[in-house]
Amino acid sequence: MTTPLAEVLDGQHAAELRKAARALLKQPLLLARGRYADEFRLVRRHTSELREWFDRNTGWALQVDTEAARLRKSPGVLTDPTHPARDTTRGAAPFTRRRYVLLCLALAALERGEAQIALGRLADQIVLDAADPRLAATGIEFALERRDERLDLAAVVRLLLDLGVLRRVAGEEDAYVSGAGDVLYDVERRVLAGLLASHRGPSTISAATLDDRLAELVAETALDSDELRFRAMRRSLTRRLLDDPVVYYDDLTDAELGYLTRQRGFLTARITELTGLVAEVRAEGIAMVDPEDDLTDVRMPEQGTHGHVTLLIAEHLAAADGPVPLDELALRVRELASQHGGFWSKSAREPGMETELVEQALDRLTALGLVSRNPYAVMVRPALARYAVGETVIREPGSAPVPPQRKATS
Numbered sequence: 001m002t003t004p005l006a007e008v009l010d011g012q013h014a015a016e017l018r019k020a021a022r023a024l025l026k027q028p029l030l031l032a033r034g035r036y037a038d039e040f041r042l043v044r045r046h047t048s049e050l051r052e053w054f055d056r057n058t059g060w061a062l063q064v065d066t067e068a069a070r071l072r073k074s075p076g077v078l079t080d081p082t083h084p085a086r087d088t089t090r091g092a093a094p095f096t097r098r099r100y101v102l103l104c105l106a107l108a109a110l111e112r113g114e115a116q117i118a119l120g121r122l123a124d125q126i127v128l129d130a131a132d133p134r135l136a137a138t139g140i141e142f143a144l145e146r147r148d149e150r151l152d153l154a155a156v157v158r159l160l161l162d163l164g165v166l167r168r169v170a171g172e173e174d175a176y177v178s179g180a181g182d183v184l185y186d187v188e189r190r191v192l193a194g195l196l197a198s199h200r201g202p203s204t205i206s207a208a209t210l211d212d213r214l215a216e217l218v219a220e221t222a223l224d225s226d227e228l229r230f231r232a233m234r235r236s237l238t239r240r241l242l243d244d245p246v247v248y249y250d251d252l253t254d255a256e257l258g259y260l261t262r263q264r265g266f267l268t269a270r271i272t273e274l275t276g277l278v279a280e281v282r283a284e285g286i287a288m289v290d291p292e293d294d295l296t297d298v299r300m301p302e303q304g305t306h307g308h309v310t311l312l313i314a315e316h317l318a319a320a321d322g323p324v325p326l327d328e329l330a331l332r333v334r335e336l337a338s339q340h341g342g343f344w345s346k347s348a349r350e351p352g353m354e355t356e357l358v359e360q361a362l363d364r365l366t367a368l369g370l371v372s373r374n375p376y377a378v379m380v381r382p383a384l385a386r387y388a389v390g391e392t393v394i395r396e397p398g399s400a401p402v403p404p405q406r407k408a409t410s
Contacts (some may be wrong), residue, residue: 028073
């Protein structure tokens, strides 16, 4: 029996819309050129539907022109530090506070600059701006004379290259770091102008503390009616379901929990329809699982030594009755090295590496919402139970074995 043409076209339209939505969730800044050019064309083709969906359900604005598509994401949890920017050319080292400040200073200098800029000239502008007494009072100083400072600036520039804000014309960052040369860039001003994702300009924020400043940056209009408050909760919960690995009921306010209890089916169905994510509902919370294992910046389990160590630590923690001291985990990794070291890298088997291996594993488990921690111990969260040895887990048909962390890039 021949399928009607209208059904074929509807199916093709839905598939394209889903692919475009997933592309924006994975990479909220898509350029018309480069490795995401095909995804950009899909987003541009379906701009109207995507813009309406994201505005209604998440409050994220979608801007599309001939050069770029920008989904202005803001995370459901503003203070989550577990997904920092990373320098992918240097072992995926996470950005430090200094690098984030340096990034802001670089963006400010580029905004005032010309269509082309040399890295040395950018460094000079940053040093001048960093002399502001208000910045020095926070303990942040940049002279960019030491090698480690130049490495920080090179990491910032590589992030801007990856985002498409800069295009390298000549030279290499390593030459600048070593003091042997300079680098010339084109500045993509339209991409730069769309980079900031906030409802207000940072210069208009008057709050003193970091938490209050972040809240003001993304604050919506005054919520002076039930309709507006319900809309704000719908948007906030949808953002968390899209971005967070697990939404735990204990982390919600009473109002949010009540709304989610009543509207769970509606919220998850809307997400599934657009993205293909599947709701896994348990007694402690909800995870939107990706059967394609694609909308993720942190995977579990992962190949390699660190992935194996993380999985073994997860199994150990899943069997714990309470908080596990960090010292105990380091001893456990030392024992595991004697059992499984033949499959690990040589550096991971060296004496004293167990502390670093534990830290890397806990960073991943924390980012996935599987554990929480303090400076001395690790506390297991309910979703880690799926890693208990011998557990029988019942899941939704077609769901992936692990609820991956969606990209929270803003």
